[in-house]
């Protein structure tokens with residue numbers, strides 16, 4: 001019987017594992033991808049927007065070559081942290097269900113094994129379901145909900161649909177490296193400069209404007225996407241005009257949602273948060289209405305890495321104290 005099973009080895013899960021180890025808990029992390037899988041999936045060569053103090057587990061540990069780390073530096077930092085601290089993580093194993101047989105006894109089934117745990121921390125992030133446009137042709141192989149790489153698209157006609165920083169970055173990378181790039185964006189998103197509202201960050205927007213000035217990027221103020229075809233896309237502009245543009249690849253970067261199915265099956269209550277549906281939990285203990293089920297990170301009210309790390313740092317000592325009080 002584990003004291004704690006942690007689902008997900010992102011920043012929240014890694015911090016929780018470290019704290020659990022320090023507290024002497026019998027713990028295990030089960031991760032369906034690789035260590036820090038969400039960071040692994042960032043675009044190759046991306047410089048992240050956070051500063052080191054918002055990304056590191058211990059102050060002063062992350063030492064990028066420039067002010068902010070690249071995907072590769074951050075990924076290496078998280079992987080080294082797991083290895084150097086010998087954290088108990090099983091990768092490429094997906095948790096499929098959690099069942100409570102009695103209070104504080106959870107049967108956790110993965111695609112490889114079954115575990116019993118007194119407590120479960122879901123640190124599953126919010127990348128499971130990329131949002132869709134729900135238009136004809138979206139299932140064509142050239143359409144992707146995830147931008148990874150520029151170079152296959154050099155000299156090809158690329159369309160990016162989206163209004164946040166990920167869409168802006170993809171458009172910039174593609175335009176800079178010689179793809180014939182169109183960014184289809186709502187005017188309100190393009191004109192939004194409020195960093196608190198998840199807009200395109202200014203250090204992405206400025207070079208995007210430069211690409212526009214140099215005619216390496218086209219901006220399309222979107223009403224809606226009508227249809228995606230093999231070699232074209234039909235778009236409706238904000239004024240209702242329909243245009244067909246030639247196209248080789250489409251990136252639909254309009255956000256993604258967590259998979260809350262396991263939590264809901266356990267009876268965990270949810271509510272509508274600022275960015276979508278979130279579990280209801282105590283901001284102090286991070287426990288949900290089901291005793292022994294904890295949540296931390298990107299699919300809660302914390303959208304950024306600092307919040308994910310801080311949540312895990314705060315919750316494990318409390319959980320450890322509760323466990324040791326039980327055994328006295």
Ligand SMILES: Cc1cc2nc3c(=O)[nH]c(=O)nc-3n(C[C@H](O)[C@H](O)[C@H](O)COP(=O)(O)OP(=O)(O)OC[C@H]3O[C@@H](n4cnc5c(N)ncnc54)[C@H](O)[C@@H]3O)c2cc1C
Nearest residue numbers: 008010011012032037048049050095124125297298304305
């Ligand atoms: C391109 C991009 C750039 C970003 N830049 C920044 C930035 O500069 N600063 C910042 O603060 N944030 C940034 N973010 C957001 C940041 O990545 C998240 O806030 C962060 O990853 C949250 O950490 P987490 O541990 O909560 O979740 P995640 O890192 O998403 O980790 C969750 C883990 O759970 C695993 N998992 C999910 N379901 C299961 C299951 N059923 N079984 C087993 N494992 C499972 C996943 O594979 C994943 O590894 C960026 C996001 C993107 C996409």
